[in-house]
Amino acid sequence: MILIMERKIDLQELIPFKATHPGSIIAEELEYLGIKHNEFARLIGMQPTHFSSLLKGRRPLSTDVALKIEGHTGLKAEQLMALQSKYEVDCKRIQMVLAVDISYLSKDVQRMIYKELL
Numbered sequence: 001m002i003l004i005m006e007r008k009i010d011l012q013e014l015i016p017f018k019a020t021h022p023g024s025i026i027a028e029e030l031e032y033l034g035i036k037h038n039e040f041a042r043l044i045g046m047q048p049t050h051f052s053s054l055l056k057g058r059r060p061l062s063t064d065v066a067l068k069i070e071g072h073t074g075l076k077a078e079q080l081m082a083l084q085s086k087y088e089v090d091c092k093r094i095q096m097v098l099a100v101d102i103s104y105l106s107k108d109v110q111r112m113i114y115k116e117l118l
Contacts, residue, residue: 015090015093015094015097016090016093016094018094019086019087019090019091019094020083020086020087020090021057021083021084021087022061022080022083022084022087023054023055023056023057023059023061024055024057025075025080025083026054026055026061026069026073026075026080027055029073029074029075030073033073037051037052037055038051040072043072044065044068044069044071044072045068046065046068057087060084060088061080061081061083061084063077063081066080066081066084
């Protein structure tokens with residue numbers, strides 16, 4: 001809990017500007033290790049296109065894939081699954097914030113907001 005402008009705020013109340021998908025963390029780790037995405041996908045028995053979708057945040061991380069990734073990197077499956085769970089909660093919180101009426105804004109501004117937040 002922290003104090004912001006004389007109000008106690010639980011850190012769980014804070015809503016991120018943009019949710020972080022575990023795929024971006026996995027992509028960074030592979031880059032650090034010098035492993036190409038397509039090669040790693042084949043190594044863990046995934047289609048490269050499906051793995052690419054995971055890295056780009058278009059596909060959720062499953063427990064099976066998290067365990068396979070753990071077996072070939074320093075990333076722990078539990079941490080990856082926690083990131084997936086946090087990503088899903090953050091997305092839902094962001095969607096709830098977006099439920100606030102922004103119809104008074106121009107369509108271009110609305111599209112920009114949705115694109116940046118999700």
